[in-house]
Amino acid sequence: MTVFSRIIVNSRDRRALYVFSSLERLHAVIARATNSENQSGQGRTLWRLDNASHSTLQRLYIVSPSVPDYSVFEEELGVNAEDDCSSCEYEPFLSRLECGQEWAFRITVNPTHSPVSETPGVRGHRKPIIRRDEQEEWLFRKFQKIGCHMTINRLEQPEVAIRGAQEVSFRKRGTTVTLTRVTFEGILSIDDPDTLRKALAEGIGSAKAYGCGLLTLAPLQARVIDKL
Structure with missing residues (x-):
């Protein structure tokens, strides 16, 4: 359950x-x-x-x-x-998701990338994505992988906005951890309901234990920030 x-x-x-x-x-x-x-x-x-x-x-x-x-x-x-x-x-709501539906969404994420390592077979150290356009591109790619895409407006731009971005530091087991947290909201269209259901239950990206990765959906007619 x-x-x-x-x-x-x-x-x-x-x-x-x-x-x-x-x-x-x-x-x-x-x-x-x-x-x-x-x-x-x-x-x-x-x-x-x-x-x-x-x-x-x-x-x-x-x-x-x-x-x-x-x-x-x-x-x-x-x-x-x-x-x-x-x-x-959660399942009754998830079961109602269908291909082609459009929903308002909100998500806080930790956009990162791993540069190519000089050592073959070893993943590079994860680094935060800072530029706003690159953060949006990161989310665009993630959405493609989880069975949805952002809708395009009349200006041929994705219907997405950054509602908050901050660098947060805290102590964990004697060391300082720093995360870049970005909150997005906008409109998505469903391409693959099963894949999206999995992402809604399991989260997107890294730092899930620290408030990142939970994607929530709301009907378009209820697109008020506090209801997302």
């Missing part, structure tokens, strides 16, 4: 402020709530934290093999489980 969850968090709560100040800390809270450290072979846990426009509320989206333990979020983020936490089985 795959479960889609939404947790609404008041970003002014002192507990949420503390957790959100570190990606490693937030990762640990989600791992504890979803028991993801002990779910080998049972599916990947994905998550993404979205800021709501003109509001102190933030939305934490999670895709996991089972319903998270809401009590962890109550304790660590100060939410009310009854009012702020909701989950549903």
Whole structure:
């Protein structure tokens, strides 16, 4: 089973402020709530934290093999489980995806590339993609691989926009980890529903444990940033 969850968090709560100040800390809270450290072979846990426009509320989206333990979020983020936490089985939605459908999408990713190594057979060290046009090209290629493509507008440009980009650093096991996180939203058209379903459940790109790779879809008539 795959479960889609939404947790609404008041970003002014002192507990949420503390957790959100570190990606490693937030990762640990989600791992504890979803028991993801002990779910080998049972599916990947994905998550993404979205800021709501003109509001102190933030939305934490999670895709996991089972319903998270809401009590962890109550304790660590100060939410009310009854009012702020909701989950549903993901498969009924995934089963409705069909070739040719168009959906509004949102995703936060860690665009990287691996330069050719001087040593044959050894992959080069992964490096971040910084330029905006190259980040969009990276997403374009990823979408082709997961069974969809961005629609083209009247100016013959892909219907996609970057809504946020930041370099984030945090401490992990005594070392500093730095990630380039980019949030895209736009419109996609489905070419291969089965491949897209797999990507929606398993994520796209790297740094999935740190809030990257979760692709969400919304009907076009509901294309409001806070609903994606």
